[in-house]
Amino acid sequence: MYLLGEQPAYADALINRLQTIPGHLMAGLSPSGPAIEVAATDDLAASLPGDQIFVLESGSLQGCVNERPLFYLHEGDLIGLRQDSDLARARLYSDNPVTLRPYRRSEVFQHIFAEEHRSELLLEYLTGQTALLCDAVARLKPPEFRSTNGFQRVADGAVLISQGDEADHVFIIIEGHAEAFVDGVKVGDVPKDEIFGAMAVFTGERRNASVIASEPSTVMLIPKDQFLTLTQSNPKIAHSLIENMARRIDLLNKQIIPLSRSGNAA
Numbered sequence: 001m002y003l004l005g006e007q008p009a010y011a012d013a014l015i016n017r018l019q020t021i022p023g024h025l026m027a028g029l030s031p032s033g034p035a036i037e038v039a040a041t042d043d044l045a046a047s048l049p050g051d052q053i054f055v056l057e058s059g060s061l062q063g064c065v066n067e068r069p070l071f072y073l074h075e076g077d078l079i080g081l082r083q084d085s086d087l088a089r090a091r092l093y094s095d096n097p098v099t100l101r102p103y104r105r106s107e108v109f110q111h112i113f114a115e116e117h118r119s120e121l122l123l124e125y126l127t128g129q130t131a132l133l134c135d136a137v138a139r140l141k142p143p144e145f146r147s148t149n150g151f152q153r154v155a156d157g158a159v160l161i162s163q164g165d166e167a168d169h170v171f172i173i174i175e176g177h178a179e180a181f182v183d184g185v186k187v188g189d190v191p192k193d194e195i196f197g198a199m200a201v202f203t204g205e206r207r208n209a210s211v212i213a214s215e216p217s218t219v220m221l222i223p224k225d226q227f228l229t230l231t232q233s234n235p236k237i238a239h240s241l242i243e244n245m246a247r248r249i250d251l252l253n254k255q256i257i258p259l260s261r262s263g264n265a266a
Helices: 009-019 021-026 105-113 116-140 198-203 224-233 235-265
Strands: 036-038 052-058 061-065 068-073 090-093 098-104 150-154 159-161 169-175 178-182 185-190 210-213 217-223
Touching: 009 021, 009 116, 009 150, 009 169, 021 105, 021 116, 052 105, 068 090, 068 116, 098 105, 105 116, 116 169, 116 217, 116 224, 169 198, 169 224, 198 224, 217 224
Parallel strands: none
Antiparallel strands: 036 098, 052 098, 061 068, 061 090, 150 217, 159 210, 169 217, 178 185, 178 210
């Protein structure tokens, strides 16, 4: 997916990374049938079955949200991956024929979730596209009416999450690095590409840690409602994410226990 018009350098970097993901997701999976050629169309989704996912093999498609052109798809992009009823529908159209390679939807997700790395790539792909579209929509509005969704460039020392706050966003560091603190004590690092802030979104509790940028960084923000919609429409994504968070928490506990014991001994 590429956005129409000019976009910041950090969006370009993210788009380039996302473009490499579909090939990894579909590697080793056999198509469900021969390639399909679709003539010029005003609404591609209306002519495609809902039980399949397609790889765009040739041609290009434009996408619009609320009848406003925002992006286009080209060779290698996935079509039909998302079916989020709570999000604005993107209409895909083309003035020229396109060729699509079909895959059975159930087999695609079985294939992806059979391997942890592919599951993580799928989450990165969907959250990245969500943030890009949020940012594109926000930049259509006058500055005074723009939301905080999409991307933010923050300075060293900027507080991304404050302990005790309500959870209204999930975050991913696109460029840079941050550190996590509990009651003022550093408890971990948040590196590039790490998803953070999701646990409180899932549980509905207040933030249990503060996250502070340790260098100038670009952060991707995904609104709580959109993130929950994303995980509800793909429950295995939520399961994979929770498993990863549980492993990180277990590792963190193993690091903290020796520190606690040494403090008590002192």
